[in-house]
Amino acid sequence: xxxxxxxxxxxxxxxxxxxxxxxxxxxxxxxxxxxxxxxxxxxxxxxxxxxxxxxxxxxxxxxxxxxxxxxxxxxxxxxxxxxxxxxxxxxxxxxxxxxxxxxxxxxxxxxxxxxxxxxxxxxxxxxxxxxxxxxxxxxxxxxxxxxxxxxxxxxxxxxxxxxxxxxxxxxxxxxxxxxxxxxxxxxxxxxxxxxxxxxxxxxxxxxxxxxxxxxxxxxxxxxxxxxxxxxxxxxxxxxxxxxxxxxxxxxxxxxxxxxxxxxxxxxxxxxxxxxxxxxxxxxxxxxxxxxxxxxxxxxxxxxxxxxxxxxx
Numbered sequence: 251x252x253x254x255x256x257x258x259x260x261x262x263x264x265x266x267x268x269x270x271x272x273x274x275x276x277x278x279x280x281x282x283x284x285x286x287x288x289x290x291x292x293x294x295x296x297x298x299x300x301x302x303x304x305x306x307x308x309x310x311x312x313x314x315x316x317x318x319x320x321x322x323x324x325x326x327x328x329x330x331x332x333x334x335x336x337x338x339x340x341x342x343x344x345x346x347x348x349x350x351x352x353x354x355x356x357x358x359x360x361x362x363x364x365x366x367x368x369x370x371x372x373x374x375x376x377x378x379x380x381x382x383x384x385x386x387x388x389x390x391x392x393x394x395x396x397x398x399x400x401x402x403x404x405x406x407x408x409x410x411x412x413x414x415x416x417x418x419x420x421x422x423x424x425x426x427x428x429x430x431x432x433x434x435x436x437x438x439x440x441x442x443x444x445x446x447x448x449x450x451x452x453x454x455x456x457x458x459x460x461x462x463x464x465x466x467x468x469x470x471x472x473x474x475x476x477x478x479x480x481x482x483x484x485x486x487x488x489x490x491x492x493x494x495x496x497x498x499x500x501x502x503x504x505x506x507x508x509x510x511x512x513x514x515x516x517x518x519x520x521x522x523x524x525x526x527x528x529x530x531x532x533x534x535x536x537x538x539x540x541x542x543x544x545x546x547x548x549x550x551x552x553x554x555x556x557x558x559x560x561x562x
Contacts (some may be wrong), residue, residue, distance in 0.1 A: 252552055254530070255282035255311045256338075259326060261290040262292040264340060268369075269315055272519040275318050277311040277343070282311045291521075301326060305333040312336060313530075321413045323478030323524055324349040327364070331356055336363040337524050343539070345413035347546055352541050357535055365526050368426035372521035375512040376425035377488065379495050380431045382506075387490035388432065388463070393471035396482040405562055408442035409451065416451025418545045421473035427485060427501050427539040428471070435462050436469060441552035446560035453560060457548050465490070 258265050266286075270292050273279050278562045285304050291297040291481050295491045296311040298304040304311070314330050315338040316323060337357070343366050344350045350366075357364035370376070386425050397420055409419055429436065437461045444454040453476060459469035469543055483500040495506040504512040 253278060253280040254313055254527075255280055256313040256315055257281070257283045257285065257304055257308070257311050258292070259285040259304075259316045259330075260340075261288070262317065262319075262406075264391070265288075265315075265317040268519040269317055269340075272313075275520070281505065283328060285309055301329055301333075301543055305330075305335075314338070316340065317396060318346050319408045319413075319414065319552055321408065324353060327353050328356060331360045331362050333363075334360075334362070336365075336530060338365045338367060338522075341366070342415055342419065342542055342545070343537075344542070345415075347539060347543060350537070350542060353539050354535075361423050362535075363529055363533065364535045365529055366539075367522050368423070368430075368538065368541060368561070369518040369522055370423040370427050370501045371430050371502040372518045372525070373495055373516075374514055376427055376501045378504055378512055379485075380433075380457070381487065382495060383431055384433045386493065386555060387465075388434075388467045388469075389465070389488045389490050389492075390467050391428070391432075391459075391469040391488075392486045393424045394482050394484045394486075395421050395426060395471070396474040396477035396517060397476040398481075398562065399477050400478075410446075410449040410560070412450050414451050415545065416445075417453055417475040418451075418456055418471045418548070420475070421455060422499065422541050422545050423469070424471060424473070424483070424485060425544045426495070427537075428545065429540040430486075430488070430495075434460075434461055434463055434516040436544070438547035438551055439549040442555065443552040444550070444555050444557045446558065447556045448486055448561075450544040451557050452552075453557065455548065455552070457544075458556075459544075 254476050285298045317340040318343045408414050439458045439460040442456045443452040455472045455473045485497040487495040
């Protein structure tokens with residue numbers, strides 16, 4: 251069966267590091283073109299400055315992966331749906347819940363497939379933790395998500411602008427795992443947000459969650475963007491039985507009571523595209539806004555504290 255042709259809209263770090271090389275190895279897809287305001291070309295393939303130019307020049311390309319910053323995502327996805335394209339969206343989906351809700355409804359109206367990706371969910375260790383927690387219950391959860399903005403978003407000022415999410419851009423990866431693994435709905439109870447005095451989004455966030463569970467498990471998360479010693483991407487869950495589950499390295503490793511049960515290399519984006527191929531075959535959309543809702547609630551309920559300026 252011939253590979254499906256897909257165009258990449260937005261050729262930044264995530265597209266270059268993940269989407270393009272993964273598609274190049276995919277048995278299901280091949281890159282047809284890129285859309286880049288800076289005219290970044292992939293191999294010798296066509297490159298266009300705007301999506302409209304792509305749609306006019308290559309009408310037979312029916313799939314797009316939109317990897318732009320979230321601020322322009324709503325308009326770009328609607329434009330793609332209007333052009334008759336099925337759409338894969340990089341995370342975070344949109345800056346607001348209302349925009350995401352609109353895209354879900356619009357894709358349904360246009361009878362097109364819309365797939366919102368949460369790459370950290372696509373790990374065997376995450377699936378195994380979900381099964382254990384469903385059986386054994388939850389006594390407590392602690393999320394620690396710390397990394398360097400200078401490493402992962404070098405010079406990208408949009409992350410510090412309104413709608414750029416700040417440290418919640420990586421933190422939403424943790425929340426995507428959290429909302430998948432928890433066997434009950436979780437809510438934000440309170441949040442503390444630290445903003446560099448010269449920036450518009452937070453560099454450090456501490457969140458306390460709550461639930462309607464009778465045992466009221468203690469659940470907290472801490473995100474930090476100035477961790478220069480290496481990534482700390484860990485979720486620690488204590489079950490009602492007293493076992494400790496630790497998802498480490500972004501969800502690729504599962505420890506139970508200190509022993510490594512699962513340890514895999516990251517193939518999150520490979521699995522995203524495998525899943526996209528299945529959705530296309532089934533003609534089915536898939537969108538989950540729960541991680542975005544928790545981030546939005548943290549901003550709504552968050553107490554703001556100004557801290558020292560941030561400079562690249």
